[in-house]
Amino acid sequence: MTRKVAVLVGSLRKESFNRKIAKAFEKIAGDKLSFDFVEIGDLPFYNEDVEAAGAPAAWARVREQVKGADAVLFVTPEYNRSVPGVLKNAVDVISRPYGKNNFSGKPTAVIASSPGALGGFGANHHLRQSLVFLDTPVLQQPEAYLGGVGNWFDESGALTNDGGKDFLTNFSAAFVAWIDSHSK
Numbered sequence: 001m002t003r004k005v006a007v008l009v010g011s012l013r014k015e016s017f018n019r020k021i022a023k024a025f026e027k028i029a030g031d032k033l034s035f036d037f038v039e040i041g042d043l044p045f046y047n048e049d050v051e052a053a054g055a056p057a058a059w060a061r062v063r064e065q066v067k068g069a070d071a072v073l074f075v076t077p078e079y080n081r082s083v084p085g086v087l088k089n090a091v092d093v094i095s096r097p098y099g100k101n102n103f104s105g106k107p108t109a110v111i112a113s114s115p116g117a118l119g120g121f122g123a124n125h126h127l128r129q130s131l132v133f134l135d136t137p138v139l140q141q142p143e144a145y146l147g148g149v150g151n152w153f154d155e156s157g158a159l160t161n162d163g164g165k166d167f168l169t170n171f172s173a174a175f176v177a178w179i180d181s182h183s184k
């Protein structure tokens, strides 16, 4: 069985380590998970006045992607010890309009990473704070704060770090089990 996962990457950078981690995860998960990347760079800032006047097409697109998924995966850097604004905006957009929270009940996992040593711990936990309110069951273990990722990839963007590969293999198995145990 293949579970459909909406994937939100918290970086817009072309050479983003977080996007490379998401791509490596997709490969490692094989046919157990099918990744649908939710592109968030073109989303207008959330504004209730705009919602009332008619949601922009980009908002409708990302809401549908998450609504149609079996699960959600966040892979994000940490900006100033928190969630990058572009990702928080996407979470806000997808959680609305009021009463139509598209995250509700979706099994979710969070990976944070950084070239630095702390591995995006602050971003991971700030995101989890929103996910509590959004009523998503979030995978608890293994926790994913991946530090030192700046030299994890070769020039083609492929993951070459053995520890990283092992971690994502274990994380993938845990996420699959988590999705299955929370499927409705």
Ligand code: FNR
Pocket (backbone or CB within 6 Å): 011, 012, 013, 015, 016, 017, 018, 019, 076, 077, 078, 079, 080, 081, 082, 113, 114, 115, 116, 117, 118, 119, 120
């Ligand atoms: C950062 N970076 C960073 N790193 C970290 O570990 N903790 C932090 O609080 C921050 N803060 C921060 C703020 C801003 C505005 C930027 C642009 C960067 C560094 C960050 O981890 C690094 O740029 C990563 O490479 C970003 O992830 P991607 O784009 O490679 O996925």
